[in-house]
Amino acid sequence: VHCITNEVVMNFTANVLLAAGAAPAMVIDPDEAAQFAPVADALLVNVGTVTAASAEAMRRAVAAAGPAGTPWVLDPVAVGGLTLRTELSAELVGLGPAIVRGNASEIMALAGASGGGRGVETTAGVEEAVPAARELAARVGTVVAVSGPVDHVTDGERVVTVEGGDALLTKVTGAGCALGALMAAATVVAAEPLEAAVLASGTFAAAAERAAAGARGPGSFALALLDELAAG
Amino acid sequence: VHCITNEVVMNFTANVLLAAGAAPAMVIDPDEAAQFAPVADALLVNVGTVTAASAEAMRRAVAAAGPAGTPWVLDPVAVGGLTLRTELSAELVGLGPAIVRGNASEIMALAGASGGGRGVETTAGVEEAVPAARELAARVGTVVAVSGPVDHVTDGERVVTVEGGDALLTKVTGAGCALGALMAAATVVAAEPLEAAVLASGTFAAAAERAAAGARGPGSFALALLDELAAG
Amino acid sequence: VHCITNEVVMNFTANVLLAAGAAPAMVIDPDEAAQFAPVADALLVNVGTVTAASAEAMRRAVAAAGPAGTPWVLDPVAVGGLTLRTELSAELVGLGPAIVRGNASEIMALAGASGGGRGVETTAGVEEAVPAARELAARVGTVVAVSGPVDHVTDGERVVTVEGGDALLTKVTGAGCALGALMAAATVVAAEPLEAAVLASGTFAAAAERAAAGARGPGSFALALLDELAAG
Numbered sequence: 001v002h003c004i005t006n007e008v009v010m011n012f013t014a015n016v017l018l019a020a021g022a023a024p025a026m027v028i029d030p031d032e033a034a035q036f037a038p039v040a041d042a043l044l045v046n047v048g049t050v051t052a053a054s055a056e057a058m059r060r061a062v063a064a065a066g067p068a069g070t071p072w073v074l075d076p077v078a079v080g081g082l083t084l085r086t087e088l089s090a091e092l093v094g095l096g097p098a099i100v101r102g103n104a105s106e107i108m109a110l111a112g113a114s115g116g117g118r119g120v121e122t123t124a125g126v127e128e129a130v131p132a133a134r135e136l137a138a139r140v141g142t143v144v145a146v147s148g149p150v151d152h153v154t155d156g157e158r159v160v161t162v163e164g165g166d167a168l169l170t171k172v173t174g175a176g177c178a179l180g181a182l183m184a185a186a187t188v189v190a191a192e193p194l195e196a197a198v199l200a201s202g203t204f205a206a207a208a209e210r211a212a213a214g215a216r217g218p219g220s221f222a223l224a225l226l227d228e229l230a231a232g
Numbered sequence: 233v234h235c236i237t238n239e240v241v242m243n244f245t246a247n248v249l250l251a252a253g254a255a256p257a258m259v260i261d262p263d264e265a266a267q268f269a270p271v272a273d274a275l276l277v278n279v280g281t282v283t284a285a286s287a288e289a290m291r292r293a294v295a296a297a298g299p300a301g302t303p304w305v306l307d308p309v310a311v312g313g314l315t316l317r318t319e320l321s322a323e324l325v326g327l328g329p330a331i332v333r334g335n336a337s338e339i340m341a342l343a344g345a346s347g348g349g350r351g352v353e354t355t356a357g358v359e360e361a362v363p364a365a366r367e368l369a370a371r372v373g374t375v376v377a378v379s380g381p382v383d384h385v386t387d388g389e390r391v392v393t394v395e396g397g398d399a400l401l402t403k404v405t406g407a408g409c410a411l412g413a414l415m416a417a418a419t420v421v422a423a424e425p426l427e428a429a430v431l432a433s434g435t436f437a438a439a440a441e442r443a444a445a446g447a448r449g450p451g452s453f454a455l456a457l458l459d460e461l462a463a464g
Numbered sequence: 465v466h467c468i469t470n471e472v473v474m475n476f477t478a479n480v481l482l483a484a485g486a487a488p489a490m491v492i493d494p495d496e497a498a499q500f501a502p503v504a505d506a507l508l509v510n511v512g513t514v515t516a517a518s519a520e521a522m523r524r525a526v527a528a529a530g531p532a533g534t535p536w537v538l539d540p541v542a543v544g545g546l547t548l549r550t551e552l553s554a555e556l557v558g559l560g561p562a563i564v565r566g567n568a569s570e571i572m573a574l575a576g577a578s579g580g581g582r583g584v585e586t587t588a589g590v591e592e593a594v595p596a597a598r599e600l601a602a603r604v605g606t607v608v609a610v611s612g613p614v615d616h617v618t619d620g621e622r623v624v625t626v627e628g629g630d631a632l633l634t635k636v637t638g639a640g641c642a643l644g645a646l647m648a649a650a651t652v653v654a655a656e657p658l659e660a661a662v663l664a665s666g667t668f669a670a671a672a673e674r675a676a677a678g679a680r681g682p683g684s685f686a687l688a689l690l691d692e693l694a695a696g
Contacts, residue, residue: 007258008256011473011474015637015686018682019682026470029516029548031548049258050264051261052261053285082268083263084264173247217251218458219454222683223455223686223687240475241475281493404479405482449483449694450483450690451479451694452691454479454687
């Protein structure tokens, strides 16, 4: 799984993919990204710490992924208020992502609704974002996954909910970002993007629930989450 | 808390802030940093892996934070021998940080005294740096926190010492950097910067002491530190 | 130990060095890298997330390390298919690294043999790469370490094997990269590069074996690896 993701979560994302049995490859130079995306099994594009340089790598990778048939996932972190990532995400979502994953505020902002988020925190409830998610999915022909206490995944017609997980996920940096990477990995084994998003959400939520059972806080929870993902 | 921090510690810093109940946002593109700093509750600027590009983001964020009244913390990692970070830190310290946090060598170098550090390790004792810290704090009108076995925090007149912590903190990358981020977060709840720096130091030291009690080494210590910060 | 390494593993690499008693310094700006390499005890250059900017920092650091006598280690992550890193690694290997560390595919690619890797995963066995490693070591006058279930270290004449370790190492991002950093640190205490590479491999393998004994998965293994390295 080729990941062009944010600098905060690169390490955790790679460890989550390894634990789940996937092989992460963080190739971020624009030229190399364009070379690698066509031979990768899947691609993740996450705008969390986007700069002008990494935006170029994302554009090049996405442009190369399309003709090669590499499925890719867009994670529009904190879109809405910040210009670079908001314009880039609006551009990328029109280029055929298999899945778009975000929290309620991010999905609403990307769909053109107002979600009221600031930074990566959401102030909107998941259910509130479902109409925007359905509309966005139908309009651009993608699957949209809204993460929250209950995840909602839609292809514009069907809406699948995934329960489970744990509130400790909100205390671990990059938990949502890692879920986006897992969705990219899941496109390799699933029959269609909706199934991939649901499979990844379910796997992640179940592992999180088991991890939370023995955790004393966010540190021990993050560690146990990797152990549980590897245990399957 | 808007963090423009070094690439080594981004993940740990974000997890420390989350554990302590704050919301980290690592926005690093110069344009986005200038957009985000005014709406953030606080800003951290850490020069640990500074490049020409990130120096520009720091300058833009600081310039935007001032008029907006966003308090900000400067962490002058490894200043002294290396030109880019030393000149940048000397420039930034004159632009009104609420708090400057560093080890003894860094504070002495920033104040114009010779502290003998190489890289991020300090070769000077904390007590040795207190006169330079007081002088610097008085001269630029900021609070200076010198981290070490005993932390010393001064506004130029008062000097407050914070005991506690554990030597294992020196075996975890970015422990000091994370403390700088906590100080930024603390400015939101404290009445004044001196109180914020002391509050953050005390919280961090107490959590470190509890974490060290059950740790078998630096790996289990870092995990327990997150758990203890979250437990409050 | 001055590290110009990839963004995914910076934090883990620094923690491994700290646990092992070394002092990491991630200085990545080209000007600062050229300033720091001559005063560092050792230098690590890892091309895992290389960009045009970081390639410049690597070239500048290596050029400054040579005249100063700073020993340096090259980690040619995922060379072979991707142009920037492959050309850069081919250039750097001719500039006098003390040690080159990679997996079988990487070493074969760097030596001009075909190793069949894609991304960071190797598809070749370690034994298969030993002839290429010996040829490369003899040709450029360096020590080549091939990492795998059994590590093979050669200076072109002698081949030393190091057993131990654990399969969980392949489930932790940056385990190999951290080993490269340990080899750089070991050049400071060892009489010659071959001894440094063997010392680092042996220390890492032994710590990994002890860590694996009590681990429930890759999360708890990575933590225990740091604890065990610190315990010596």
